[in-house]
Amino acid sequence: MFKAKVLIKRRKTILDPQGKAVEIGAKHLGLTNIKNTRIDKYIEFNVDTSDRKSAENEVNEYCKKLLANPIMEDYEFSLSEWTPSEEEVK
Amino acid sequence: MNKPKFGVVVFPGSNCDHDTYYVLRKIIDVDVVFLWHKQTSLDGCDVLILPGGFSYGDYLRTGAISRFSPIMNEVIKFANKGGYVLGICNGFQILLEAGLLPGIMIRNESLNFVCKDIYLKVENKKTNYTRAINGNKVLKIPIAHGEGNYFTDEKTLKQLEDNQQIVFRYCLNNGSVTADANPNGSINNIAGIMNKKGNVLGMMPHPERCSDPVLGKTDGSLIFNSLVNNIFN
Numbered sequence: 001m002f003k004a005k006v007l008i009k010r011r012k013t014i015l016d017p018q019g020k021a022v023e024i025g026a027k028h029l030g031l032t033n034i035k036n037t038r039i040d041k042y043i044e045f046n047v048d049t050s051d052r053k054s055a056e057n058e059v060n061e062y063c064k065k066l067l068a069n070p071i072m073e074d075y076e077f078s079l080s081e082w083t084p085s086e087e088e089v090k
Numbered sequence: 091m092n093k094p095k096f097g098v099v100v101f102p103g104s105n106c107d108h109d110t111y112y113v114l115r116k117i118i119d120v121d122v123v124f125l126w127h128k129q130t131s132l133d134g135c136d137v138l139i140l141p142g143g144f145s146y147g148d149y150l151r152t153g154a155i156s157r158f159s160p161i162m163n164e165v166i167k168f169a170n171k172g173g174y175v176l177g178i179c180n181g182f183q184i185l186l187e188a189g190l191l192p193g194i195m196i197r198n199e200s201l202n203f204v205c206k207d208i209y210l211k212v213e214n215k216k217t218n219y220t221r222a223i224n225g226n227k228v229l230k231i232p233i234a235h236g237e238g239n240y241f242t243d244e245k246t247l248k249q250l251e252d253n254q255q256i257v258f259r260y261c262l263n264n265g266s267v268t269a270d271a272n273p274n275g276s277i278n279n280i281a282g283i284m285n286k287k288g289n290v291l292g293m294m295p296h297p298e299r300c301s302d303p304v305l306g307k308t309d310g311s312l313i314f315n316s317l318v319n320n321i322f323n
Contacts, residue, residue, distance in 0.1 A: 018149040025146070025155035039150075 001048050002055045003082035008041040008068045008075045043067060046084060055079055094322045095121040097135030099165065099181075101156045102127070106142035106178065110298040114139075117301050118314045127159035137174040137317060138165060140181025142234070142296055152195055152237050153183035162188055174321060175290045176219070176313075179235055182282075182292030191283055191292045192250070193242035198235070199275025205234040207307075208273050210281055210295060211261040214254045217284060219291045222316035228265045229258075229309040231295035233273060233281075238294040240276040240283075250283055258282035258293055 010016050019037040026034040047055040059077055068075040096114050100107045107124065114122040123133055132138065146155035156162070162184075169175045169190050177185040185191045198204055210229040212220050223229070242250070250256050258281040261267045272279045274294075282293030297310030 017147065021146045021149040021155055025150075025158045028155075028158040028160060 001046055001050070001082045001084060002052070002079045004045050004047055004055070004059050004077055004079050006041075006043040006045075006059070006063060006067060006075055006077040008043065008063070008073050010038065010040065010073050012038075014072045041067075046082060046088070047079070052079065093119070093121045094136045094318060095123065095134060096137045096139060097123055097125040097132055098139045098141055099125045099127060099161060100141075101143065101145035101159060101180075101184075103145040103147055104141050104143035104180070106180075106296065106298060109296075110139055110141045110178070113298045113301040113311070114314065117303075117311055118318060120318060125161060127156065127161045129161050130164060132161075132164050132168060137176070137321070138168060140165070140175065140177040140184050141298075142179030142181060145180055145184065148180075148237070151187065152180060153185075153187040156180075156184045157187040166190060169285075169290050172287060172289050174218070174317060176317070177290075177292040178296055178298065179233075179238075179294055182294055183237065185290060185292045190290050191285055192246045193240055193283070195237045196239045196241050197237050198239050198273075203234075203236040204238070204273050205232070206273070207232050207300075208281075208295060209261050209263050209265075209271065210258045211265050211267055212257070213259055214257045214284075216254075217257055217288050217291070217316075218320040219284070219313055219316050220257060221320050223312050226265060228261060228263060229295075229312070230263075230300070230307060231297055231309055232299050233295045234299075235274070235294055238274040238276065240274075240280045240294075242277065247277060250280075251278070253286055255283050255286060256280055257284050257291060258295070 016038050018039045023037040063075045259267050259279040260271045262271045267279050284291040297313045300307035301311035
């Protein structure tokens with residue numbers, strides 16, 4: 001089994017309204033040096049196969065078709081060998 | 091006699107501010123002003139209302155950015171001095187983020203935005219927000235929220251229960267508090283809580299949406315009238 005860790009980032013050229021709104025909070029807090037706040041998405045999940053190649057394919061498909069919108073977002077991910085804890089199996 | 095003066099705080103994205111203003115002025119018959127969130131003065135208001143809405147687009151967490159709006163320093167000082175602050179829906183979420191009330195709000199258990207009339211059991215009738223509510227009357231008040239699932243740790247929950255800080259619970263129309271009556275998954279069916287002193291109240295249901303008789307429901311006015319009767323008479 002693998003653990004996939006996916007980072008999805010909105011392209012720099014596309015406005016991030018959430019980042020912009022949150023940065024107003026920073027200004028109100030008096031944090032004047034904070035610039036270009038961007039809020040990205042970090043997603044974790046398990047891939048239940050022992051074959052790295054097929055795990056990669058499946059994660060790519062998940063990212064391209066569902067997790068990220070390729071028109072405005074880029075994604076990157078890592079895969080590491082993983083033995084789930086008893087709690088996770090439940 | 092001078093009328094009590096209410097202040098409705100307006101954040102960018104508040105959308106129940108005008109309903110609240112209208113009800114206070116026309117139905118409850120008190121003085122009322124809007125307080126823009128960038129103000130640092132409360133304009134001599136006797137009571138503050140943080141209205142419903144989607145301040146700052148609900149980004150990051152509901153209420154998380156509004157909590158740092160300039161006016162909030164004054165709101166917090168006012169509350170700490172015993173001033174009356176009522177947070178409705180998004181206003182409740184802001185009070186939680188500001189630490190004026192304990193706990194947090196998470197996404198409704200159903201994942202749906204829920205917009206409907208619900209029934210409320212008044213758990214504590216000895217507050218200045220509820221004293222005008224007679225006997226075992228069950229209130230019928232609408233909710234409209236996506237994140238009204240109140241949560242807190244066991245220790246805080248026990249304190250809330252022990253100190254009678256839980257003011258409203260979701261219930262059936264006969265007043266029984268059941269899982270079926272819980273519209274959002276809130277722990278112990280909590281719909282509204284107050285601080286220990288009893289001057290700060292947060293509630294998810296919208297009393298301003300059921301105060302004008304022309305709408306056919308007036309249970310919300312009982313809460314505003316309780317405040318006016320108990321604080322100013």
